[in-house]
Amino acid sequence: DVKVTQSSRYLVKRTGEKVFLECVQDMDHENMFWYRQDPGLGLRLIYFSYDVKMKEKGDIPEGYSVSREKKERFSLILESASTNQTSMYLCASRRGLGYNYGYTFGSGTRLTVV
Amino acid sequence: AQKITQTQPGMFVQEKEAVTLDCTYDTSDPSYGLFWYKQPSSGEMIFLIYQGSYDQQNATEGRYSLNFQKARKSANLVISASQLGDSAMYFCAMREGYTGNQFYFGTGTSLTVIP
Numbered sequence: 001d002v003k004v005t006q007s008s009r010y011l012v013k014r015t016g017e018k019v020f021l022e023c024v025q026d027m028d029h030e031n032m033f034w035y036r037q038d039p040g041l042g043l044r045l046i047y048f049s050y051d052v053k054m055k056e057k058g059d060i061p062e063g064y065s066v067s068r069e070k071k072e073r074f075s076l077i078l079e080s081a082s083t084n085q086t087s088m089y090l091c092a093s094r095r096g097l098g099y100n101y102g103y104t105f106g107s108g109t110r111l112t113v114v
Numbered sequence: 115a116q117k118i119t120q121t122q123p124g125m126f127v128q129e130k131e132a133v134t135l136d137c138t139y140d141t142s143d144p145s146y147g148l149f150w151y152k153q154p155s156s157g158e159m160i161f162l163i164y165q166g167s168y169d170q171q172n173a174t175e176g177r178y179s180l181n182f183q184k185a186r187k188s189a190n191l192v193i194s195a196s197q198l199g200d201s202a203m204y205f206c207a208m209r210e211g212y213t214g215n216q217f218y219f220g221t222g223t224s225l226t227v228i229p
Contacts, residue, residue: 009157031215040123042205043219050215058216090159094215102149103217105159 006106023091032074120220137206
């Protein structure tokens with residue numbers, strides 16, 4: 001069964017800390033994505049990657065960076081965590097091009113910044 | 115302008131009844147795909163159903179069907195014979211263009227099935 005694995009379900013970090021959220025997929029998908037989910041706002045795209053070492057900004061990249069050194073792994077980095085980055089973070093992957101290729105999501109990481 | 119609009123923050127339905135969750139979309143691209151996802155309290159997003167802009171027939175997957183009205187730009191999800199396990203958040207999403215990578219999500223509808 002295809003799988004997207006996020007390393008942590010719950011995370012509590014202090015303001016100013018550098019935070020790494022890890023995502024690994026075992027489907028050999030080219031595309032990987034990081035979203036944050038907030039009540040009333042739905043899912044908003046932070047960054048995505050369509051190939052190793054390639055990245056594109058999404059709608060809300062400020063305060064975040066990403067790394068994709070290997071095809072199966074896509075990391076989201078909070079350079080200096082702030083309380084307004086408290087949120088649910090969802091990683092997703094998708095096969096290449098094609099109308100009906102949907103996302104496969106991970107279970108999410110609920111991050112609290114105190 | 116919002117790409118995807120879900121106007122129902124919360125919905126209630128009696129067990130075994132049918133329920134319709136609304137979704138309207140906004141795009142000028144003739145090629146697009148529409149998706150519905152379910153998010154239970156566990157947090158994982160589960161793919162339910164897909165409709166392509168050129169598909170002639172409404173998509174169906176088991177108890178899920180998509181009422182696709184292209185002229186009105188609506189893609190409502192219909193769940194028949196609701197079950198208690200259907201209680202969850204439901205998100206409508208759109209991908210634009212054949213090569214489009216980004217999905218646009220609505221704000222979601224929280225569905226509660228009442229026994």
